[in-house]
Amino acid sequence: MKGIGRYAGYRMADFRKDLVSGLIVGIIAIPLGMAFAIASGVKPEYGLYTTIIAGILISLLGGSKFQIGGPTGAFIPILFAIVMQYGYENLLIAGMMAGLMLIVMGMFKLGALIKFIPRPVTIGFTAGIAVLIFSGQIVNVLGLTGVTKHEDFYSNMKEIGMHISTINIYSLLTAGVCLAVLLLVPKFAPKMPASLLGLICSTVIAAIFFKDQVATIGSSFGEIPGTLPGFHLPEITWERIVNLLQPAFVIAMLGGIESLLSAVVADGMTGSRHNSNRELIGQGVANLVTPLFGGIPATGAIARTATNIKSGAVSPLSGVIHGVVVLLVLILFAPYASHIPLASMAPVLMLVAWNMSERKSFAYVLRTRTGDSLVLLLTFLLTVFASLTTAVEVGLILAVILFVKRMSEMLKVAKVLPDPDHKHKKVMAHMVREGHDCPQISLYTIEGPLFFGAADMFEKSVMDSLPERPGVLLLRMGKVPFIDTTGEANLASLIKHFERSGGIVLLSGLQEQPLEMLRRTGLLERLDSAHRFEHTGEAITYALRHLNEEKCKGCKHFAFRECAALSGCGLESKPEQQQKWKVVTAEATP
Numbered sequence: 058m059k060g061i062g063r064y065a066g067y068r069m070a071d072f073r074k075d076l077v078s079g080l081i082v083g084i085i086a087i088p089l090g091m092a093f094a095i096a097s098g099v100k101p102e103y104g105l106y107t108t109i110i111a112g113i114l115i116s117l118l119g120g121s122k123f124q125i126g127g128p129t130g131a132f133i134p135i136l137f138a139i140v141m142q143y144g145y146e147n148l149l150i151a152g153m154m155a156g157l158m159l160i161v162m163g164m165f166k167l168g169a170l171i172k173f174i175p176r177p178v179t180i181g182f183t184a185g186i187a188v189l190i191f192s193g194q195i196v197n198v199l200g201l202t203g204v205t206k207h208e209d210f211y212s213n214m215k216e217i218g219m220h221i222s223t224i225n226i227y228s229l230l231t232a233g234v235c236l237a238v239l240l241l242v243p244k245f246a247p248k249m250p251a252s253l254l255g256l257i258c259s260t261v262i263a264a265i266f267f268k269d270q271v272a273t274i275g276s277s278f279g280e281i282p283g284t285l286p287g288f289h290l291p292e293i294t295w296e297r298i299v300n301l302l303q304p305a306f307v308i309a310m311l312g313g314i315e316s317l318l319s320a321v322v323a324d325g326m327t328g329s330r331h332n333s334n335r336e337l338i339g340q341g342v343a344n345l346v347t348p349l350f351g352g353i354p355a356t357g358a359i360a361r362t363a364t365n366i367k368s369g370a371v372s373p374l375s376g377v378i379h380g381v382v383v384l385l386v387l388i389l390f391a392p393y394a395s396h397i398p399l400a401s402m403a404p405v406l407m408l409v410a411w412n413m414s415e416r417k418s419f420a421y422v423l424r425t426r427t428g429d430s431l432v433l434l435l436t437f438l439l440t441v442f443a444s445l446t447t448a449v450e451v452g453l454i455l456a457v458i459l460f461v462k463r464m465s466e467m468l469k470v471a472k473v474l475p476d477p478d479h480k481h482k483k484v485m486a487h488m489v490r491e492g493h494d495c496p497q498i499s500l501y502t503i504e505g506p507l508f509f510g511a512a513d514m515f516e517k518s519v520m521d522s523l524p525e526r527p528g529v530l531l532l533r534m535g536k537v538p539f540i541d542t543t544g545e546a547n548l549a550s551l552i553k554h555f556e557r558s559g560g561i562v563l564l565s566g567l568q569e570q571p572l573e574m575l576r577r578t579g580l581l582e583r584l585d586s587a588h589r590f591e592h593t594g595e596a597i598t599y600a601l602r603h604l605n606e607e608k609c610k611g612c613k614h615f616a617f618r619e620c621a622a623l624s625g626c627g628l629e630s631k632p633e634q635q636q637k638w639k640v641v642t643a644e645a646t647p
Contacts (some may be wrong), residue, residue, distance in 0.1 A: 063122055064372055071371040072466050078368035079378025081250070082125055082361050086112070086379060088252045088388055089361075089409070091274070091394065092402045093128040094353060096193060097136035098206070099145055100278045103351050103396070104128050105288040105387050109380045111343040111355035116376025119339030120332030121320040125361040125376050126343060130409045131315050132308070132354055134189040135445055135568040138208045139304045147301055149291045149348035154298065154305035157340030159313055168333025171313045176421055177433040178452040180415050185440025185448060187414035192401035195216060200271060210441050215305050227263070227270040227470065228400040235259035237402040252405045274402075275395030283391030285384075286350035308344075316340050319357030326366045332504025360412065428459035436595040461510040468505035470518035473533075474616050475597070484533070484593060488616075495616035497528035498600050504536040507544035507571070516547040520554070528608075529600040530555050531591050535566025540574045549580050561603060565596040
C-alpha cells in the first residue's frame, strides 16, 4: 500500500524496518529518559512520560523524517536550575511557554536564523554542559550521603569535598559493573543496547550481593507508577509568566538549536533534507502538550536519531513506534525499574556527557589560537561557573565583536593609477608614487563591505590622502558587495565635502545591493546620473574631459596616457615613460 507526502511509496517492507528501528531506539530511550529526569531534579517517570508523548508528537509533526525526540542531556543543567529556583510546577509552565515560542519561531520562519549561531559558542556551551552532567553524577557513583544539591558548579564540588568521607564502596562497585558493561558491549555485541544491559546487570548484582546497601530509584523517589500519565493543567498566572520568561526563552533556544543540529546530522546520514521551520513547530507543539501530562522539556536527540537511522528507519513511524514501546514497558515493567540503583544510572549519564563533550572539536578550535578560541573558552567557562544563559549571551556578543573586527579589516582603500605595462591598462596601487600621481584626478579602489565597523576608516583613508584643491574624485566600487546605512552616511559625507570644495565625485561599478541602498536613502537621486559609470575606463575618460587644462600644462606626472598631449611638454623629462606611452601618446596627440 502506497502512502502520500512523507509516506510516498511506503510499503509493508518499510513498516517492518520502522518496527525494528522503533523497538531498538525505544529500548535505548528507557534508561536515558529516567536518567535525564533524575539528573534534572524530577521523578524518573516524568522522563518516561516525556519520551512517550514528545517522542510521538515530534515524529508526527516535525520537519525531519528520522528525528527522535525526548529528554536530552543538554537540558539537564537548565532544568535542574529551574527546579531548584522555581519548583517543578513552574518548570512545566516554562516548558509550555518555550513550546509557544518555538511555534512562533517556526511560523515566522526563523529556523534558518538559529543555524547562524557561531560554532565556537555551541561547542563551548555543549562542552560546559557535559562537564556539569559528568560532575553531577560523582555523588551517585561514590554513594555519598548528606550532600546538598546546589545550582552552581563550585558549591556542588565543595559539597563533594565536605562529604567525601561518606563514600559507599557498594555504590562504587555497582557503578563499576555498569560502566564495564557500557564499555564492553559496544565492542563485542554492538547491536545490543549497552545502557539497558548495564542497568540490568548492575541492578541484579546489587540485589543479590549487597541488597539495601545502595540507594535506588524506589528508595529515593518512590515507586514508579505503571499507569498512563494523568492530565494536569498547571496554575498559570501573569506573575508566573513574567518570572519565567527568561528560563522559557533559554529552553526554547537550546531546544531549537539541538533539534536542528540533530536534523542536520540526520540529513548528512541519509541524504535527505529537513524542513527547519516545520521542525520548530513540531518541537513547539510537543513541548506545549507534554507538560500537561507531567513531562519535562524535550528536543531532538542526536544519538538516538543516529541510532534510528542506523537501525534501518524509513519514515517518522519509527519515532512513533519508539514512543509506544516505552509506553508498553512503563505499563508492564514499571515496578521492576524502581529497584535500579542510582549508582547504575550514573555511568550512563557520564558516558552521555563524554560523548556529547565534542572534545576533539574543542581541542581543534583551541589549537587555532584565534578569536574563536577565546569565544569557545569563555563560553565554556561561563557555562560551568555561571549559567548557560550568561555563557550564550557573552559568547554571542564576543563573537559578533570579533566578526565586526574581522570584516572591518577586510575593507581595503587604495589610491590607484593605470599601469601601462598591463595588457588592459589595469589600475594598480603600485603606480601611485612621488612624482607620479595626478594632481587633479584622485582614483581609489574600494574593496570589501562598507558597513558601520569600517565606514569611518574608509572616509578617513580617502580624506587624508586627497589634495588640498581636488578636481575629480573617482571611487571604484565594483568590489564593495554591501553597504549599510552607516557606510552610506560616510560616503554621503565624503561626497558632500568634496563637492563643497568645488570637486566632482564619480562612482563606478556599483553592485546591486549598494545601488539599492543608495536609492533607498536618496543619495542616488542627489548624485548627478552622469557621474555614475558601469566601467572604470568610462569614468576615467569622463574625468579627463573635465580637467583644468591650464593646470595640466607643464605637468610631468604623466599619470594617464593622455597626459603627454595635455601637458604640452612631451616625454623628454620622463625617459622611462617614453617607450611605455609611445604609441598611445601618438594616438592622443591632435
